[in-house]
Amino acid sequence: MRSFCGSQAADQMKPYRIKAVIRRHFYEVMHNANHITYMVYWPIVNILVWGFFTLYLRKGDRLEPSVLSCLLGAVILWGLFNAFQRDMAVGFLEELWSRNLVSLFASPLSVSEYVTGLIIVTFGKAMIGLSVEALIAWAFYHYNLFPQLPALIPFILNLALFALTMGIVITGLIFRYTTRFQAMAWSFAGVLMPLSCVFYPLVALPSFLRPLARILPTTHSFEGMREAIASGVFSSIHFKWGLGLNLVYFVFAVVFFRWMFEASRARGLLVKME
Amino acid sequence: MxxxxxxxxxxxxxxxxxxxxxxxxxxxxxxxxxxxxxxxxxxxxxxxxxxxxxxxxxxxxxxxxxxxxxxxxxxxLNFTSPYMAFPVRLTVMENLLVFAEIYNVAEPERKIDELLERFDIARLKNKPVSKLSSGETTRVGLCKAFLNDPxxxxxxxxxxxxxxxxxxxxxxxxxxxxxxxxxxxxxxxxxxxxxxxxxxxxxxxxxxxxxxxxxxxxxxxxxxxxxxxxxxxxxxxxxxxxxxxxxxxxx
Structure with missing residues (x-):
């Protein structure tokens, strides 16, 4: 266990091996149209649908402009969270589908290096999606995300960290239970959506669900985002809560991943995954 | 030993x-x-x-x-088996470049060209792995196995x-x-x-x-x-x- 993904492996992480993982996924994106669909097509469809909806609401003065801005901001940030979590798990599934795991893990590449490379690729892809959505929102719906960006970046980072944590958990489950868990790659973010208060404030939830919502870093990110967009003020309390929860979940996710990975090695699943 | x-x-x-x-x-x-x-x-x-x-x-x-x-x-060391596979959308060269980088091979393209020649598959260099026969994929696996002069x-x-x-x-x-x-x-x-x-x-x-x-x-x-x-x-x-x-x- 120590040798594959433990502290010793982390000490020996080599940039060229991380670069090899980035290269492998870059080639995959260049050859596989599915990635373009995930990266660009769905974000465009998403922002167009929600954009038209906000235009409709804006026409009759049905809602305050700040609420409309919050709605578009939420669409963009949820898209980012969803893409990050999904691409992390799908990136790993690509290895599994192509039966490349044996070659990769029979090489000096460590799990830590592999996951680091995958995070960099996923972050790049999510940023492309975010930029496309932000540009469309700015060009067609006069919603400019960029002036608010400094106040939003801490919440975006918290969302990215939680998405990464979820990606690590799902990848661990796939290592241990193979493709039986692959549907989680696309659906897990959806499970969290109702409790994450993406489009409505925490007070809109029934009181018995609020404690559950409060322990999700996503809830604090979206609450913080709404405050930033509506009043232009950075909510340090939501940021700190989100970050604190994230750190706890991240530690648990890493421990869980190691446990799943070693269980997979012990059962000989690493060489049988398809 | x-x-x-x-x-x-x-x-x-x-x-x-x-x-x-x-x-x-x-x-x-x-x-x-x-x-x-x-x-x-x-x-x-x-x-x-x-x-x-x-x-x-x-x-x-x-x-x-x-x-x-x-x-x-x-x-x-290195390893190959005809039962392992490569990402099928990537070309032979791309797959081998990824592994050359993992093994930190100096002058990877020259090394890969040399190995492709040695195993008589130089003509497949820019073909996606999905287009190769089982025997050809086996030989790509052998090229991978020799990349780091194990x-x-x-x-x-x-x-x-x-x-x-x-x-x-x-x-x-x-x-x-x-x-x-x-x-x-x-x-x-x-x-x-x-x-x-x-x-x-x-x-x-x-x-x-x-x-x-x-x-x-x-x-x-x-x-x-x-x-x-x-x-x-x-x-x-x-x-x-x-x-x-x-x-x-x-x-």
Whole structure:
């Protein structure tokens, strides 16, 4: 266990091996149209649908402009969270589908290096999606995300960290239970959506669900985002809560991943995954 | 000793895939790990690569414990099997460039071109792996296995999908490599004639246990209990494959 993904492996992480993982996924994106669909097509469809909806609401003065801005901001940030979590798990599934795991893990590449490379690729892809959505929102719906960006970046980072944590958990489950868990790659973010208060404030939830919502870093990110967009003020309390929860979940996710990975090695699943 | 395996055991619940296996492979020799299906050959190779954790036993490669020095150990060896695959959308060159980077190969493109020439697949360089036949993919796997000029090469049935001509060519390359670089090779195969021609020493497994080991001639004499002057591993295979695992005849 120590040798594959433990502290010793982390000490020996080599940039060229991380670069090899980035290269492998870059080639995959260049050859596989599915990635373009995930990266660009769905974000465009998403922002167009929600954009038209906000235009409709804006026409009759049905809602305050700040609420409309919050709605578009939420669409963009949820898209980012969803893409990050999904691409992390799908990136790993690509290895599994192509039966490349044996070659990769029979090489000096460590799990830590592999996951680091995958995070960099996923972050790049999510940023492309975010930029496309932000540009469309700015060009067609006069919603400019960029002036608010400094106040939003801490919440975006918290969302990215939680998405990464979820990606690590799902990848661990796939290592241990193979493709039986692959549907989680696309659906897990959806499970969290109702409790994450993406489009409505925490007070809109029934009181018995609020404690559950409060322990999700996503809830604090979206609450913080709404405050930033509506009043232009950075909510340090939501940021700190989100970050604190994230750190706890991240530690648990890493421990869980190691446990799943070693269980997979012990059962000989690493060489049988398809 | 380049490879030292002591008391290696792997169990899955009540099933024992590898049962108290011990053997050594000396530097510069070609050792054959042979036996019928389910003998535990591939499991042993996967344990040597750290892909499966053993239930018990010691694995020492290059004088170091694999579990405590995995990265440095795997940098010095390589592996291929016709049963592994590559990302199919990537071209042959792209796949090999990824692995060249993992192994930190100097001048990767030159090295890859040289290997593609050696295995007679230079024409496939820019083809996606999805367009290759099984035999062609096997040869790409062999190119991958040679990228880092390994000191130890683990080959799991490397000629299984190759036609006679290609298999002959691969055997020549392996023997040449051993002569020129002193590469140590641990080789699994069902093809007894191939093992006989290639291997300096064989370790015969059945149902997870070593039941004979030695040079092909030693194993032939010991198992057949006749004073032969030439190895006859085909006969040995038939004899040992039907034998109970407790009837060991180890040298």
């Amino acid at each position: 380049l490879v030292r395996v002591e008391g290696l055991t792997k169990t899955y619940g009540k099933f024992t895939a590898v049962d108290d296996v011990s053997f050594v492979v000396k530097r510069g020799e070609i050792a054959g790990l042979v036996g019928p299906n389910g003998a535990g050959k591939t499991t042993i190779i996967h344990i040597l690569l750290g892909l499966i954790s053993p239930t018990a036993g010691l694995i020492n490669l290059f004088g170091k414990d694999l579990e405590s020095d995995r990265t440095a150990t795997l940098q010095r 000191e130890l090469l683990l080959l799991d049935e490397p000629t299984a999908y190759l036609d006679h001509q290609a298999a002959l060519q691969v055997r020549e390359v392996l023997i040449d490599l051993k002569k020129r670089n002193g590469t140590t090779i641990l080789y699994t195969s069902h093809n007894m004639l191939e093992v006989q021609r290639m291997c300096d020493r064989i370790i015969f497994l059945s149902r997870g246990r070593v039941i004979a080991s030695g040079t092909p001639l030693e194993v032939t004499r010991s198992v057949l209990r006749e004073n032969r002057d030439k190895p006859a591993l085909d006969e040995v295979f038939l004899r040992l494959a039907s034998r109970r695992p407790d009837e060991a005849v180890s040298n």
